[in-house]
Amino acid sequence: MKALKNKILEEGNVLSDNVLKVDSFLNHQIDPQLMREVGAEFASRFKDTGVTKILTLESSGIAPAVMAGLILDVPVVFARKRKSLTLSNDLYTASVHSYTKNETNDISVSIDYLNSDDIVLIIDDFLANGQALLGLLRIVEQSKAATAGAGIVIEKGFQPGGKLIRESGIRVESLAIISSLTNGKVEFLEEVLI
Amino acid sequence: MKALKNKILEEGNVLSDNVLKVDSFLNHQIDPQLMREVGAEFASRFKDTGVTKILTLESSGIAPAVMAGLILDVPVVFARKRKSLTLSNDLYTASVHSYTKNETNDISVSIDYLNSDDIVLIIDDFLANGQALLGLLRIVEQSKAATAGAGIVIEKGFQPGGKLIRESGIRVESLAIISSLTNGKVEFLEEVLI
Helix, strand or coil: CHHHHHHHHHHCEECCCCCEECCCCCCCEECHHHHHHHHHHHHHHCCCCCCCEEEEECCCCHHHHHHHHHHHCCCEEEEEEECCCCCCCCEEEEEEEECCCCEEEEEEEEHHHCCCCCEEEEEEEEECCCHHHHHHHHHHHHHCCEEEEEEEEEEECCCCHHHHHHHCCCCEEEEEEEEECHHHCCEECCHHHC | CHHHHHHHHHHCEECCCCCEECCCCCCCEECHHHHHHHHHHHHHHCCCCCCCEEEEECCCCHHHHHHHHHHHCCCEEEEEEECCCCCCCCEEEEEEEECCCCEEEEEEEEHHHCCCCCEEEEEEEEECCCHHHHHHHHHHHHHCCEEEEEEEEEEECCCCHHHHHHHCCCCEEEEEEEEECHHHCCEECCHHHC
16 A cells, blocks of 8 residues: 555664564554554455454544444454453453563453354454454454454565464455665565565 | 443443443444544534644554554554563653552653644543543653543543543543443433533
8 A cells, every 4th residue: 555655764773684563553643544544455455344343452443444434334342452451251352462562461352342143353453463454363263253354554575474374264464564674775565576 | 422332232241330341342343433433523513622643542442543543644652561671761651540440550652752842632441530641641740742632432421530520620521421330230420510
């Protein structure tokens, strides 16, 4: 997605060979117009999958998810993050390790908002090692809902998450796939290779 | 705001005389169409104030804030919540106590995203004791930005936050003001009294 890639090139901050900071439009400050375009792109790519619900993870997934939900006209559920959760019959839960922050959180969704009639589109801001997405997929599995696939704003294609999850049969649509962050420079995977 | 009040009456869950749960459209599951209407209402009420930036608090403030930001065509910044924060010259910070959760969090905004040129509209999901809003106001103060006011989705008018903050001279626009939750019943303040 051209507008997104341009924004990443203009405003992204490469902190190391692994870490790209996009706090100016996605992870701390949010660009609502760009998020609408991102949401529209997700809606267009998944429009024929019969999506009944969007699932995302607080906090950075919410803006793109709500914009996609507005266009697809479906509710958005955000999974909550907690340091650790008391097990409850009212919740679907999964444990998610963040390599960036080196911490493990439990994520959860109330059983009231996902069930076996749902077709779920998962939306998240980043895909790197895939831990967050795997956690969200486990939650969908527990709810017995179907998965339409995953819409990712930025995928770090040089980390294993995307390959891992695509090989498990899940459709993953990433709007910008980064092939390298070496030497402080963002490079994207060519579209034709995706 | 009629559509919002109807939604609260239909789907709100009165847990006690003090606690209203609106997890089906605002705090866990999000209704994107309603959030667009909420955002449009905020945009309309503050359209002549020269807003340059919207400030909200993760996670439940993000959806209404992004919709207002889309219509006002300004960036949205969400303050981050942390259990406790190491002081940093790069952050504006404030300490916020939640009576509902009985916990205190530090909230913070990077100095990169608010400054003395900004006119800030604060948007949040709930106003009860006013602690979160006071924290956001302290952050705006630290940035030396001006405050256009606060847009609140649901105000619990029988709790002291709204009065406290209005009396300090801040304009507060709440789209639904609840006067009572006694006997499991939601009652709204009459519009004429606001």
